[in-house]
């Protein structure tokens with residue numbers, strides 16, 4: 481469930497008219513619903529409550545401080561993948577002793593920064609990284625808490641660019657290597673083996689990959705313990721799918737049903753790193769039509785959001801529901817069907833690339849210059865992946881809470897575009 485809905489062909493975010501937000505803040509604009517954010521976080525907290533998990537919201541999905549603050553206030557912890565993200569969660573008031581640090585290429589400076597902040601554990605991806613953590617920890621007279629990231633060789637059946645748990649991609653290590661490295665950790669006083677970590681890819685709309693992964697995790701934990709390691713944590717990463725097309729997402733309880741019993745039986749603590757599941761359906765991108773044109777037998781709607789704002793269609797062939805903010809045709813159940821009164825339309829942006837589109841051949845009602853367009857399910861990997869390509873200032877972000885709303889990132893100016901450059 482999310483809190484974006486049409487009332488008399490007028491789109492609302494919670495109790496606020498989206499057209500009024502666009503008038504006040506301009507376009508393109510990212511609009512987030514606080515209730516939807518909390519709804520999704522609460523769903524995970526409740527579904528897994530039996531094993532008292534640490535929920536580490538994955539900062540890379542959406543790293544705005546306003547969003548991080550909402551998460552922190554609601555009891556979420558954080559999964560960070562860089563020193564910059566660690567800095568952000570500190571700004572948002574996080575307790576860094578519950579933060580996990582992931583990523584395949586942590587620098588010594590980042591490792592030091594994380595140790596200074598007493599993070600819960602590093603998700604370690606290679607022997608070289610283990611050595612680096614040990615030597616930085618030694619120089620600081622401390623101990624590096626590590627979880628080994630397993631590549632369980634499970635096909636999560638996602639896009640090639642977002643699958644991470646299959647043999648042959650850059651993430652994690654196979655089980656044999658993890659066992660070798662566990663021996664190494666045991667004999668090294670500079671390190672302590674806290675647990676094991678996996679992240680299978682994203683988005684995953686079935687429970688089977690998690691069911692298989694948690695069983696592998698429990699087996700490895702049992703073997704580590706038999707050798708004398710105090711291995712307490714199973715971290716199953718993120719990747720829970722969301723509603724991009726219709727209502728295809730599973731509830732958090734479906735994932736919990738396959739994960740919780742095995743974690744309990746293993747006597748482990750559970751960490752999770754959900755990003756998309758929490759923030760994906762909590763955000764929309766609202767843009768305005770600049771021109772329409774017919775060319776080469778096609779209808780193009782050219783609007784003011786582009787691939788520099790939302791790169792997912794260009795990068796992952798991602799599907800986002802798109803519909804006018806004040807449509808003349810009610811929004812359909814199935815956005816992939818041919819819809820009466822609609823015409824196949826390419827929704828494109830102003831960037832000078834043929835890959836700059838939000839949708840292709842999409843059945844959409846007639847639109848004209850000045851109309852507002854909503855791209856749904858854009859809260860995750862939207863603004864976080866945006867750029868200034870074509871010297872386009874980044875859009876602003878607005879957080880809605882009931883009938884109130886506030887800016888959580890102002891729109892960039894032309895001055896901002898050149899602020900770091902030196903003549």
Ligand SMILES: *Cc1c(COP(=O)(O)O)cnc(C)c1O
Nearest residue numbers: 538679682718719753754755756
């Ligand atoms: C990206 C990532 C996540 C979050 O994935 P979502 O699909 O947004 O839930 C979690 N853990 C790791 C290690 C990641 O790289």
